[in-house]
Amino acid sequence: xxxxxxxxxxxxxxxxxxxxxxxxxxxxxxxxxxxxxxxxxxxxxxxxxxxxxxxxxxxxxxxxxxxxxxxxxxxxxxxxxxxxxxxxxxxxxxxxxxxxxxxxxxxxxxxxxxxxxxxxxxxxxxxxxxxxxxxxxxxxxxxxxxxxxxxxxxxxxxxxxxxxxxxxxxxxxxxxxxxxxxxxxxxxxxxxxxxxxxxxxxxxxxxxxxxxxxxxxxxxxxxxxxxxxxxxxxxxxxxxxxxxxxxxxxxxxxxxxxxxxxxxxxxxxxxxxxxxxxxxxxxxxxxxxxxxxxxxxxxxxxxxxxxxx
Amino acid sequence: xxxxxxxxxxxxxxxxxxxxxxxxxxxxxxxxxxxxxxxxxxxxxxxxxxxxxxxxxxxxxxxxxxxxxxxxxxxxxxxxxxxxxxxxxxxxxxxxxxxxxxxxxxxxxxxxxxxxxxxxxxxxxxxxxxxxxxxxxxxxxxxxxxxxxxxxxxxxxxxxxxxxxxxxxxxxxxxxxxxxxxxxxxxxxxxxxxxxxxxxxxxxxxx
Numbered sequence: 001x002x003x004x005x006x007x008x009x010x011x012x013x014x015x016x017x018x019x020x021x022x023x024x025x026x027x028x029x030x031x032x033x034x035x036x037x038x039x040x041x042x043x044x045x046x047x048x049x050x051x052x053x054x055x056x057x058x059x060x061x062x063x064x065x066x067x068x069x070x071x072x073x074x075x076x077x078x079x080x081x082x083x084x085x086x087x088x089x090x091x092x093x094x095x096x097x098x099x100x101x102x103x104x105x106x107x108x109x110x111x112x113x114x115x116x117x118x119x120x121x122x123x124x125x126x127x128x129x130x131x132x133x134x135x136x137x138x139x140x141x142x143x144x145x146x147x148x149x150x151x152x153x154x155x156x157x158x159x160x161x162x163x164x165x166x167x168x169x170x171x172x173x174x175x176x177x178x179x180x181x182x183x184x185x186x187x188x189x190x191x192x193x194x195x196x197x198x199x200x201x202x203x204x205x206x207x208x209x210x211x212x213x214x215x216x217x218x219x220x221x222x223x224x225x226x227x228x229x230x231x232x233x234x235x236x237x238x239x240x241x242x243x244x245x246x247x248x249x250x251x252x253x254x255x256x257x258x259x260x261x262x263x264x265x266x267x268x269x270x271x272x273x274x275x276x277x278x279x280x281x282x283x284x285x286x287x288x289x290x291x292x293x294x295x296x297x298x299x300x301x302x303x304x305x306x307x308x309x
Numbered sequence: 310x311x312x313x314x315x316x317x318x319x320x321x322x323x324x325x326x327x328x329x330x331x332x333x334x335x336x337x338x339x340x341x342x343x344x345x346x347x348x349x350x351x352x353x354x355x356x357x358x359x360x361x362x363x364x365x366x367x368x369x370x371x372x373x374x375x376x377x378x379x380x381x382x383x384x385x386x387x388x389x390x391x392x393x394x395x396x397x398x399x400x401x402x403x404x405x406x407x408x409x410x411x412x413x414x415x416x417x418x419x420x421x422x423x424x425x426x427x428x429x430x431x432x433x434x435x436x437x438x439x440x441x442x443x444x445x446x447x448x449x450x451x452x453x454x455x456x457x458x459x460x461x462x463x464x465x466x467x468x469x470x471x472x473x474x475x476x477x478x479x480x481x482x483x484x485x486x487x488x489x490x491x492x493x494x495x496x497x498x499x500x501x502x503x504x505x506x507x508x509x510x511x512x513x514x515x516x
Contacts (some may be wrong), residue, residue, distance in 0.1 A: 076461070157351045157355065158397055164352055205353055
């Protein structure tokens with residue numbers, strides 16, 4: 001069930017970037033999704049992400065991620081209209097409720113709730129794209145130069161994770177052969193049987209931990225400076241993508257200084273498109289952000305571009 | 310309006326986690342035994358969190374383990390075990406901008422174990438169970454701060470209260486799960502971890 005949510009090497013163009021490039025690109029997307037209030041801008045980001053996710057062949061995984069976000073989204077959409085009194089267009093006069101005051105539901109509050117949930121979907125999609133686009137091992141490799149021990153702990157633990165699940169099954173089988181039946185008995189009896197399972201797992205894992213420690217000691221862990229081997233190449237595609245992200249960020253910050261991307265919902269919602277410049281700024285930012293998408297399309301359809309990047 | 314509190318809280322979380330993790334990188338901060346124990350316990354917790362987190366909703370046999378780790382091995386190992394738990398289980402459950410705050414919360418669970426040890430050195434499983442039960446709600450309350458600042462406007466006590474109230478049933482489930490698992494498994498866990506703590510604790514007479 002979870003398999004499709006993980007990273008899988010599919011040999012796609014978007015998966016071939018330098019990990020640092022992908023991290024910078026996704027960080028820029030995350031920052032933009034958090035600083036923009038304008039529903040149109042958020043919608044544009046969402047569409048861009050949808051296209052990118054389709055390009056990494058991850059629509060199935062995306063569906064799983066979005067389903068997980070639905071509950072959070074409902075909370076956001078419910079709470080906002082119930083609490084906010086700043087809206088001017090009241091569509092329902094509710095009864096007075098202790099602590100919250102009078103329940104007047106306004107159009108603007110519903111609108112704001114919808115825009116916030118759109119932002120939630122954008123954030124979820126960004127992390128879905130992260131899971132589809134970079135191999136986690138390469139990210140860890142990138143950080144091993146500066147944070148050796150943390151990376152070591154993470155790698156060890158992720159490696160031990162499946163071992164533990166396998167150990168648990170093994171211990172369970174051994175117990176079953178000794179006559180423990182996990183499927184019968186009252187709830188308390190079953191809990192007792194499972195607690196035996198847990199104890200053995202904890203003991204054997206800690207025993208393993210001692211062995212790992214001895215083996216690390218034998219390999220001279222902590223005895224001097226660490227050496228690092230990594231083989232990540234910066235290709236022209238990475239430079240294009242990095243440039244695009246940084247230009248998009250600076251364009252967005254420049255636009256925000258003049259109020260493009262800001263949006264006020266209260267007391268009355270702004271016009272969605274105030275003037276042509278709103279669209280122009282959006283177009284510029286979006287163009288810089290779609291560099292990876294354009295490159296990926298070019299990789300498929302244009303031989304000249306393919307030979308250059 | 311207009312102030313990007315969502316960005317600030319998320320960035321604060323990331324910076325705090327980076328700062329605290331950088332303490333781990335300090336030379337001589339952790340020896341090989343501590344590193345491997347952190348890794349093994351974090352893997353165990355992450356397995357508990359992600360395997361049962363889906364099957365049994367929020368009844369996870371995990372938080373008490375982090376707490377007891379902090380109690381037995383001290384604040385540093387407790388914090389790192391706690392902080393690594395959501396990071397690793399989220400590789401399987403989905404990373405997100407919620408990860409740094411979750412890491413902080415879980416790390417604090419580990420630290421709270423060490424605090425219990427410092428205040429009440431003779432504390433038994435009963436005290437730990439009570440603390441663990443409280444953490445079920447406290448964890449929800451801290452995570453709601455993140456959710457509230459990112460997705461709610463205006464930022465008033467009322468909106469925070471409603472966000473918290475929306476998650477109350479989940480928090481109660483988590484607290485009940487903590488109570489149950491810590492009461493049932495805490496005692497043996499404490500014994501096993503203390504045994505290994507003795508076994509691990511090596512003092513070199515000369516270097």
